[in-house]
Amino acid sequence: MSKFDHNKIMPRYSAFALLMTLLAIAVIGKTLYIMTAKHDYWMEVADRVKRDSVDIKPSRGNILSNDGKLMASSLPEFKVFMDFKALHEANNDSLWDAKADSICMGLNRIFPEMSKQAFRSHLNEGKAKMKRHWPIWPKRIDYNTFSEIRALPVLCLSPNRSGFHYEENNARKRSYGSLASRTIGAMYGAKDAARFGLELSYDSILRGTNGIIHRRKVLNKFLDIMDTPPIDGADIVTTIDVSMQDLAERSLIDELKYINGNVGVAIVMEVATGDIKAIVNMEKCVDGEYREIHNHAVSDLLEPGSVFKTASIMVALDDGVVDTTYRVETAGGVWPMYGREMKDHNWRRGGYGLLTLPQTLMVSSNIGVSRIIDDHYRNNPDKFVRGIYRTGLADNLHIPLVGASPARIRMPKKNKRGQWINWSSTALPWMSIGYETQIPPISTLTFYNAIANGGKMMRPRFVKQVVKNGEVIMDFPPQVMRDRICKEKTLKEIQRILDRVVSEGLGRKAGSTSFRVAGKTGTAQMSKGVQGYKNGVMNYLLSFAGYFPDDNPRYSCIVCIQKSGLPASGGGMSGVVFHNIAEGIMAQSLKLDVKDARDPTSVFVPSVKGGNLLAADYVLSHLGIQTNKSWLGSYADGNPIWGRAEARHKTVVLQHEKVFGKKQVPNVIGMGARDAVFIMESRGVKTIVKGRGHVTQQSIEPGVTIRKGMKCRLELE
CATH class of the missing domain: 3.40.710.10 (DD-peptidase/beta-lactamase superfamily)
Known part of the structure; x- marks a missing residue:
């Protein structure tokens, strides 16, 4: 005999099947309700927690002069906005109302062309309409101005709590102002598109390739997840000389x-x-x-x-x-x-x-x-x-x-x-x-x-x-x-x-x-x-x-x-x-050597004027200038007023007299003009000097017997 009691079990199965059918109908009904009546609401929620295939703009390449000087480069600029719905959802409306005057006063300090009352009226209008993307300032601002705005009360909080958010763009700046501006080119600021010049001709190289990210809400935080990283633009080196x-x-x-x-x-x-x-x-x-x-x-x-x-x-x-x-x-x-x-x-x-x-x-x-x-x-x-x-x-x-x-x-x-x-x-x-x-x-x-x-x-x-x-x-x-x-x-x-x-x-x-x-x-x-x-x-x-x-x-x-x-x-x-x-x-293009500014015939030590030579020798020694003490001693009796330069010349003369004698042309190769001329003309040889620097050639060979009226040409380099 079968233990299955049909009269008892089937009503239970029927009741369970009916319950499941009603539940399925309810789910389908709710789904249809969400897909139709609540479509806009849930799409808005989805937009807040995710964004797919968002383009990330790369950094635009620089334009350089022929020697690497920066002629055009990209700097970040910002447009700032308020999301008043996010502010409301974070229950910070009362905080905003308490700090609104301070915020508007700070904005007036940053942008004096717009009054505090005008800022208050403008922001109140956006708050009344519960706008998610209400511009705080209609124009782009630089990073320093952006930092000042972000430091204001309420706006310094996270975007989810304050509603403050921004758009970052690359602005083109020329380091040398209008120099070669028509050739370098310019950009449409709002579109980040090249207008003319090299900016337009080499736009594909300078612009780079966009990247792609998607945005997700994870653990109550929004994260930007990189799908494809952007490829920054390359720099072009022009032939322009600044x-x-x-x-x-x-x-x-x-x-x-x-x-x-x-x-x-x-x-x-x-x-x-x-x-x-x-x-x-x-x-x-x-x-x-x-x-x-x-x-x-x-x-x-x-x-x-x-x-x-x-x-x-x-x-x-x-x-x-x-x-x-x-x-x-x-x-x-x-x-x-x-x-x-x-x-x-x-x-x-x-x-x-x-x-x-x-x-x-x-x-x-x-x-x-x-x-x-x-x-x-x-x-x-x-x-x-x-x-x-x-x-x-x-x-x-x-x-x-x-x-x-x-x-x-x-x-x-x-x-x-x-x-x-x-x-x-x-x-x-x-x-x-x-x-x-x-x-x-x-x-x-x-x-x-x-x-x-x-x-x-x-x-x-x-x-x-x-x-x-x-x-x-x-x-x-x-x-x-x-x-x-x-x-x-x-x-x-x-x-x-x-x-x-x-x-x-x-x-x-x-x-x-x-x-x-x-x-x-x-x-x-x-x-x-x-x-x-x-x-x-x-x-x-x-x-x-x-x-x-x-x-x-x-x-x-x-x-x-x-x-x-x-x-x-x-x-x-x-x-x-x-x-x-x-x-x-x-x-x-002239490249001058600082040595060219020095007179090679000059003496770069002080001359010893009339006076006590021993005292002069003491002073020169303490200045780190070497003196020829033997020469000073030998000339002190007959010529107590010999200068330092004259002493040096006479020392050179004596040295050459030992080698060549007084009646032979000396060797002055390698000497400065002043020494060479002094030695030659002290022996009665008229000297003609050409060039500057040190003697590299002399027209009369050393050792030749000196004759009356003899002339010697000295080549200096």
């Missing part, structure tokens, strides 16, 4: 203020490498001050004027259609060119008449250069333009700055019937003297740098290395764009002409008495678009491009100034800036 940049800026601004210029550009390039050591872009603002607004050095597509004439003459010499003995008639300074008049700058004074080819550049004759080019290329202008392309002036330099543009030099084209479709009879003469083309200053400088560099054209370099943690992770070596821009003979002839432009021609003010300078002046009228060249006050582009020192070029430089009205002179205005920059750079 001292040269500062020198170029000051020199250019001084001249702009003096002549009331509108825009000024100065670029300094290292000849051998193409490194940009300084780049200045000054523009006159509405308040009369000069600031860097646009990067005119790489973006201004203007007609270069007479600095282009060097390229024109180079093409003619390279093609062999002329040589340096070629002569051209410029008449009285006015010459008819296909219905238009070509004028030289001195046409009111009668012009230059007959000129040699070098003289056309030395005096910057428009007629001379245009006639040379027109006479030999009028039937084949595309040959001339191809020659200009051969010099590299039209090459795309790939400048790593936003807004940079290559030169635009028009190539003549014909239609199927052999007619020029983009060319006129006046195009070639005017192109040869710097019109009908658009060339940025940096392209012109690259061309002149190639002349200084033996014909080798270097790409302008702004960044030479990428460095991280002291190690070079990327190198940007100098790049050769063209091994040769013209024939060797042509280059030598152009170099000699450019030297004469400064030493004898219109570029004298760019020269220096301490070293030789080579270059070319330029003064061009600036077109006003559809208004042409003759409408209203004339604007001029004044230029000087060249290199120094001429015998062993180290740096090339171009200075361009835009100004309105006369007087306007490329050599007299831009040339002056070039002169100041060149002399300043050469002075900075």
